[in-house]
Amino acid sequence: MLSAEEIKAIDAERSHYPTAQAVGIEAMKIVQHHRGWISDESLREIADHLGLSVESLDGAATFYNLIFRRPVGKHVILICDSVSCWIMGYEQLREQLQKELKIGLGETTQDGRFTLLPSCCLGACERAPVMIVDEDLHGDLDSEKIGEILADYE
Template sequence: MQLTKEELSIIREECNCYESTRAASIEALKIVQKNYGWVSDDAIVLIAQILHISVSDVEGVATFYNQIFRQPVGQNIIRYCDSIVCYVTGCNAIKKTLECILNIKIGNTTKDNKFTLLPTCCLGMCDKSPVIMINEDVYSHIVLSKINKILNLYR
């Protein structure tokens, strides 16, 4: 894997905004993911070389943040909240409905690469539970009968 001159420039510029290059690693990971959709092992090694830090440091940052994808994902990322509040208000039924409609299990991607289904521990909208997030769009007070309609917006 190789990064473009523009990507390298942006990563180096980000390094100037932080006290250490390790602190800039999250931004470097975001840049790679934005352009490639996910962060491969080769990208982890490359970022470590660019930032002059260990591969394990970059890997540690990449695996800590659930917004960094370490395997290919679909065009649309569906996150369903499984916090205690969403659990009480029906997230299990939402999860089962999404799995049934999409014909995938949690953590998987549809065969057409349109959707990846992931749990998340909290979306910060407990007063509007249950909640799902598709890409950057949040849907609250989810009703099972409306899930298919919501998904159709992304098909």
């Protein structure tokens, strides 16, 4: 069941959107903020509350890479693997992250601190190579910056 806090936040957002369908992503972000990820059960609860089908909500989630349909770590790293980032050093960046975190793409560190996920263009090509940690964008990355950035997320 959605908590009173989740319902209050979703209903507050709902008033800013023209349709229940339009507020779906925001509603999932609210629930994810409380629960860490969007399980099938969470999806059903949100769909019921908004009067939407589970399928349409799930479909929206697949187009938004900050909605997690599987459990993730405390911090989620999205590493951009699109063209500009490829050219500017994506491969080295990915290798370094995998080495430092001791995980592959799509995996979570043993201590549950980080999940590393690939992403298409993050809309900051002029700062390639780029990654997002939680909701913070980090650009112009190099091997020195990676360690410093990871240390900031406990």
